[in-house]
Amino acid sequence: MMDSMIGAVELGLLYALMALGVYITFRILDFPDLTVDGSFTTGGAIAAIMISNGYSPILACVAAFAGGLAAGACTGLLHTKGKINGLLSGILMMIALYSINMRIMGKPNISLLGADTLFSAMKPITVVLIIVIIFKLLLDAFLHTDLGLSLRATGDNARMIRSFGANTDRTTILGVSLSNGLVALSGALIAQQSGFADISMGIGMIVIGLASVIIGEAIFGARTVFQATLAAVLGSIVYRIVVALALRVEWLKASDxxxxxxxxxxxxxxxxxxxxxxxxxxxxxxxxxxxxxxxxxxxxxxxx
The missing domain is CATH 1.20.5 (Single alpha-helices involved in coiled-coils or other helix-helix interfaces)
Incomplete structure (x- = not known):
């Protein structure tokens, strides 16, 4: 029982970065971004292919983050410059990323068994906890800068912030890019922890991210930025614990x-x-x- 709970907390932390990414689009920008399902796999694919070719796991994570930024920027450009509906922009990019991810990987599955990863020297839960804390605090600091405040204002009232001379197209692209960068980084960490990257590993990630954000806000509240990002992280952990407990019920199976x-x-x-x-x-x-x-x-x- 204790081992399964520790495993659930570890998984929750691994997915916490993805929850933070979803929080940016879902809560701050009020943008229905379905790119998440594709960019999550993009992060895992980039990390897996680089590590399997002998590159440093840290460099692989940086490249995965950059790949997520690029995917998010494409979605933002489709919406802001292409004038395509936000939901449809995410769907189109998610579809495109399936083929792009297959191109990156070259095959549907890449194994990392025996390869050096971020978790080779230290316990995964320790490494991920440090990474999550660093990115959470960096995100908090960014959202209190002038650019971060413009990003938050864009989601609250885009028309008002445009009247003050702010470029809402730029802040939207930035927010969606940053969101998918965090999602891709989460995918890279999941691939390293599980020992493989799979073309279908991102299916349903947007639902998991939304669940984490909503559960966190319902339990822990979201009155301030610090509290909201903390709620997203803790919500991810709570979600994984609930799933772990649910799967221990006799009449439920892993396929459920x-x-x-x-x-x-x-x-x-x-x-x-x-x-x-x-x-x-x-x-x-x-x-x-x-x-x-x-x-x-x-x-x-x-x-x-």
Whole structure:
């Protein structure tokens, strides 16, 4: 039981960078980016092909991050300069990346067994924890810069920020690029941890990322940037722990993972609405009781 929980935390940290990437597009930019499913595989493919050819794992991760930046920039350009709907831009890029990833890998699967990776010298959980903390703090610092504030304002009210002379096309491209860079880096780490890269490893990543962000915000809140990014990281860990616990149920199988993911996302989406509804009803009930009590007091005062 303890080993499975440690493994779940480790996986949660590995996917935390992907959750941070999804947070940028989903929450900050309000951009429905489906490029994630393709750029995740791009990161794993670049890292796997470079490591298998004798390159440094660190250099492979940098190249994977750059590949994700390029994929995100293409999506941003399609949306801003090509005037293509954001959702459709992501879908088109995701489709294109399938062929690009196959070109990068040369075959559907690349094994890294026996190759030197970031996790060869240290425990994976230690390495990933350090990487996640560094990127989380760097993202927090960036979002408090002038450029970062412009990025956040673009998602809140693009028309208003344009009236102040900001280039919203540039901030959108930057945000989508940075998002997919983090997603690709997560893919590179997953490939090294699992010992292989597969052409289908990115399928469903956008759902997992959304689940992590939504679960994190529902449990830990997102009042500040620091709290929101921390919630995305912790949400990724909580999601993996929930999946690990669900898979221990006798009547559930490993093939039910996608179903479990969908159920978790549904619950995470519905729960805040239910909580708000219950809170509103309780508030309305309390106000009604206060008004009735006040009316009774006034009535008594009038009779006197």
């Amino acid at each position: 993972l996608k179903l479990i993911t969908a159920i978790i996302v549904i619950i995470a989406l519905v729960l805040p609405s239910v909580q708000r509804s219950v809170k509103q009803k309780a508030t309305a009930k309390r106000r009604s009781a206060e008004l009735i009590a006040r009316a009774v007091q006034l009535n008594k005062g009038g009779k006197r």
